Amino acid sequence: MSQRGDYGDRLDDAFWEVNAAASRFISYGCGVSARHLRDRSLRMQFNRELAYYAKRVVEDVYQRRISPEQGLEAIRAEANSLKSQVNRVFTQVGGMAGGASQLLTGIGSCVRSYGTTCAFHGLPLIAHGGNNFYENARGMYEGRTDVVGPVRKKYQDVAKRLGYGEREGNMAYYATDLVLSGRAIGRMVVKKDAWRLFRYLKTDKEIALKQMGRGALFIEGAASTLTLNQLIEEYKK
Template sequence: MGVRSKPSPYDTAVVRKAGKGLTMQATSLANRHIRSGVLKNQFVREIDRFEQCLVNDVERGKKTKEQALTEMKREQSSLMEQSSLIASKGIGTIAGAMQVAAGGAICIYSAASLCSIGALLVTHGFNNMYENGKYFVDGDEDATGLVREAYQGAAEFAGYPKSYGNMAYYGVDLALSGYGMVAKTTTVKDADKAYQILSKGTSQTWTKSRNAKRFKLFRYSAEDYLRGYQAASKGSLFIETLSDASSIHSISKEVKTVD
């Protein structure tokens, strides 16, 4: 395979300008979605390295100007899509991770006396992570997890439509989220330690998945939310409030389908 001829100074300048524009966009989105200064800088540096590699490829004749610009535009579109989805899919995935951490904390630090509630939190949490997070892996916006399917199956077995199962799922999810927030501050001793241990593992599992690199902004934003949740009760309440608002909205939609 032959090496392409080197580009003109004009072509290189165009690619450099587009690359700087991509980095500026990344900086703007980082300021919007990431609070941690460390994570914010890591995210911007990752995007900056991406665009610099494309510039270098053009300068060395490995890529044409058009190829580099196409890749930059694709990355820009991906970042904007992630930005718009963080408020819905991202929050749902993060809230699910928090439910898993809360369920584990309740079970561990209640000496197993509240494991039934903890197990429900964990199963709902994993289901929410699956349903919301699957979009970031294969683009499926309407994923249905096994837990929700169980609710739907129970509703149909009782002679009701699936929408009744969905309403039951969201209702239990709201109740569990509320209990998880209360338990963190009043019921479970040393719960913060369990949150840090369990949510750290959840975050690492997610961010190290094979396809996660395609969603840079979401990865850094998710880790930022989890760190903030571990550090401050206000952050946890904010995330849980957004998640609960989403559940209430979903219940409202299901009620309309029944009517």
């Protein structure tokens, strides 16, 4: 923001507190755009709009159209809104990645087992993965955090029939999601270099975790952490 020379006749501490808050807001916004906006023109437009907004607030305080307290409140509200949007997008991107991972793992489980493990392992993963991807993709497109997919809706309906509420249905959904993800990386799979004469032995298999690359492990860990946080939030309600 502007230096003190630009506002020489207004040097009270309250005004400069607003000025400093505006500078921090712009700095945070520039960091957000640098991390998340690859398009240079969009990034510049985003930064320019933040700077214009912050400058208008400072000017309003300087011209005494609003009080310093109102200026601080306006900047902090906008900063909190931006942080909330960043957190929402981060959560939904992670949810989409985790859902896609579950979906592919479930399909792979059905294919590799020729359908023998589909009913109790592959299909639940496919259902949860598809639902997670749908909820987060639609939420990102519509700018919402309250999208409920058909699978989670089933959990809510069952909870209500048992005399509970949506909260308990959501908790059951998230808990099952964590169990399915844990079972997916903890299951025994055939080693890549295993050779079968008649049937695979125990020594021909290893835990699926060992075959996952760093990227897949990161996605799985991030998605499980987000799901655990959602479960905790539901529990606290």
